[in-house]
Amino acid sequence: MNNARYDRVQIILHWLIALMIFAMIGLGLFMVELPKQSELPPGVESVRAFYFLLHKSIGLTLAGLIILRLIWRLTHKAPALPDTVPKWQQKAAGAVHTLFYMVMVAMPLTGYLQSMYSEYDTKFWGIVLPRLAVADDSMRELFTAAHAFFAFCLIGLIIIHIGAVIKHSIAGTGVSERMSLRK
Numbered sequence: 708m709n710n711a712r713y714d715r716v717q718i719i720l721h722w723l724i725a726l727m728i729f730a731m732i733g734l735g736l737f738m739v740e741l742p743k744q745s746e747l748p749p750g751v752e753s754v755r756a757f758y759f760l761l762h763k764s765i766g767l768t769l770a771g772l773i774i775l776r777l778i779w780r781l782t783h784k785a786p787a788l789p790d791t792v793p794k795w796q797q798k799a800a801g802a803v804h805t806l807f808y809m810v811m812v813a814m815p816l817t818g819y820l821q822s823m824y825s826e827y828d829t830k831f832w833g834i835v836l837p838r839l840a841v842a843d844d845s846m847r848e849l850f851t852a853a854h855a856f857f858a859f860c861l862i863g864l865i866i867i868h869i870g871a872v873i874k875h876s877i878a879g880t881g882v883s884e885r886m887s888l889r890k
């Protein structure tokens with residue numbers, strides 16, 4: 708059986724990014740439900756802005772890791788899947804992985820754009836980023852909708868991806884071990 712594995716850099720980036728994406732999806736869904744200052748009684752301070760700033764800072768850090776991973780992936784081939792995996796499944800895996808990379812770029816990009824078109828400054832761990840456009844409500848709404856749409860696509864891809872990993876683990880094909888942190 709072909710037991711080629713992903714290289715160390717791809718494995719570390721895969722798990723670091725996966726962990727951060729799970730945290731960001733949780734944080735994103737949680738923070739949009741938090742009450743705004745105007746919805747709270749006088750004297751009660753909203754924590755919404757704190758979590759939004761945290762989400763943006765982690766998201767921009769994640770964007771850097773995703774760019775690094777994309778560059779690494781474009782310059783390092785993925786190990787070939789074993790011949791025991793049917794051709795259609797190899798093609799489906801390739802399609803899901805390509806879509807993953809596209810959505811991993813689209814998420815921080817639409818997040819950044821909606822933030823840029825809002826009236827609030829975009830901060831990166833406290834540093835105010837330069838404003839590249841004037842606040843515009845209709846543009847902000849457009850990118851907010853796109854960000855939520857891509858989040859939905861991302862969750863769908865994760866479900867398919869984990870489903871495939873479980874199937875390979877049960878069938879003992881050796882594919883799940885290709886991304887394992889253990890040697």
Ligand code: HEM
Nearest residue numbers: 731732735736739763766767814815818819822851855858
């Ligand atoms: C891979 C990175 C990211 C993931 C997985 C992610 C995920 C999410 C999710 C799941 C939501 C909730 C969507 C909803 O229910 O409406 C959300 C909302 C949001 N995200 Fe992100 N996000 C990412 C990056 C970013 C970045 C880089 C920024 C800005 C610099 C950002 C800014 C926002 C803002 C402002 C909202 C609230 C939108 C609203 O007001 O409804 N996100 N994000």
Ligand code: HEM
Nearest residue numbers: 725728729780785804807808865869872882883884885886
């Ligand atoms: C946000 C979560 C995740 C994302 C975005 C993600 C993304 C990806 C991508 C893009 C690849 C293809 C790598 C390449 O060829 O460059 C991959 C491979 C892989 N992932 Fe994930 N992944 C996530 C979570 C998980 C989880 C939770 C598991 C385990 C249950 C997992 C197990 C694997 C395995 C075993 C491979 C190798 C598949 C093969 O050999 O073809 N991933 N992942």
